[in-house]
Amino acid sequence: MVNFRKYISGAAVLASGFFLAQSTVSTVLYSQAYDNQKTNLNLPSPVTSVVERTILSAKELVDINVNTMVTDPVLKNAEWGFVVYDPKTKKVISSYNENTPLVPASTTKLLTTETAMNLLGENYRWMTQLEYSGSIDENGVLNGNLYVVGSGDPSLGTNKGGALSYREIVSDFISGISHEGIKRVNGDIIIQTALFKGNISRLPENVVWLENNNYYLPVGTTREISPANEKLIVKKGGNFSVEKKYFYVSPYANQMVYADKYEGDGILTTKLPDAPAYLANTLRASMVKSGIAVSGKVTPRMTDPMPEARKLVSAYKSPTLGDIIYYTNQHSDNSLAEALLKTVGFQKLGDQTSESGRIVVTTHLKEHAFDVNGLSYIDGSGLSRSNTVTPISQAKFLTSLMDEKYYKTYLTSLPVGGQSGTLKRMFIGTGNGQIFAKTGTLNKVKTLAGYLKTNSGKTLVFSLMVNNYAGSVDMVKKRMEKLLEPALDL
Structure with a gap:
């Protein structure tokens, strides 16, 4: 502990105590107010002279x-x-x-x-790429697959730090598809995100599990992500209380985590979506709506021992690091x-x-x-x-x-x-x-x-x-x- 008494003489401490009792410690000890009151202190003149000149340093x-x-x-x-x-x-x-x-x-x-x-x-950036395999015939039919290749972009679709929304990224991807002359896809949309596996992971050890009825999770808000795609039904009669309004079970980590909203009736909205999967599903729905049919489904492929030859269609760069x-x-x-x-x-x-x-x-x-x-x-x-x-x-x-x-x-x-x-x-x-x-x-x-x-x-x-x-x-x-x-x- 700091002992500030070593900084001031004993007499100065007595005088400073008088003034500290009447003002904040940041007030200097010499002031006009002191001159107006010093006759009431009855201190010897030499001590008064010292106090008048004493100023506390920062x-x-x-x-x-x-x-x-x-x-x-x-x-x-x-x-x-x-x-x-x-x-x-x-x-x-x-x-x-x-x-x-x-x-x-x-x-x-x-x-x-x-x-x-x-x-x-x-200036480091994460890349999320759209690629295709196979060939495009004279009618614009792609006999092959589309690939959404992620790199663990934590800002994907969130608008954080200037990141684009899913709608904007999908719009760019569809523009690239049209530029390639693709009018129909006879194949699947494959998600390849082996890097972070969609940013799905268990919590660190000793994380703050419960404070003020809130469960904390080191994965942030997903305001820009539609919860309709990310719901989990919890059986009634479980260990959930209506008063504790911030509980949900992650469908990925299989444990209780923190959420912004409790919807009642056992339906709990997740904050831990598979972001690349949401991007791929949104892409498929938007392609169909735009008249570009897709015969296959959206499917993940975490490992690819025999990768197909692929061509880049479009690439989205995250904001800079x-x-x-x-x-x-x-x-x-x-x-x-x-x-x-x-x-x-x-x-x-x-x-x-x-x-x-x-x-x-x-x-x-x-x-x-x-x-x-x-x-x-x-x-x-x-x-x-x-x-x-x-x-x-x-x-x-x-x-x-x-x-x-x-x-x-x-x-x-x-x-x-x-x-x-x-x-x-x-x-x-x-x-x-x-x-x-x-x-x-x-x-x-x-x-x-x-x-x-x-x-x-x-x-x-x-x-x-x-x-x-x-x-x-x-x-x-x-x-x-x-x-x-x-x-x-x-």
């Missing part, structure tokens, strides 16, 4: 706020850590429990998104974060599992001198309570990125206090436009880590993580704002 004010938070009813029984770090001098300016491993919640995404940007490049990371960090999108974890695992180890992704991320961090003491990296999104990291390692990690060529893109992806993303409603007054940071929230966990632009134009790095606090999350957010407020003057 660092001292930060340290005072740290001491105040230690005894605050909301935080006094909590586990929390804090550090403000100067990237130029490579020195800690102020800290508390900076070496304590804490649950980082969604600030885990700082590690996931940076690893992806470092290893893949900010930089765009995807911007959306991920601004909206704290768990689905995209988990997909990025799988992507780096596949690109480096040839395996699309979360475990391979974890190996790639932790190896990358070690190679870049990340302090792994206290680090436990379980998932890409931060939903697992088994994730831990220390404030000082977060701060030094963020410092190291300032020399990377993609730093500007990475910095821009972070929410801005009072202005954008998950920080839009924090730092609305003081600190507005000066805090660039990733937020994290779980039940009784609130975290914040990123960059701080001071009033003098310097860039500082900070990490603030609070676990097991009392009261509401809004109470903790206000205390976070209060702690960082004087740091703007460092």
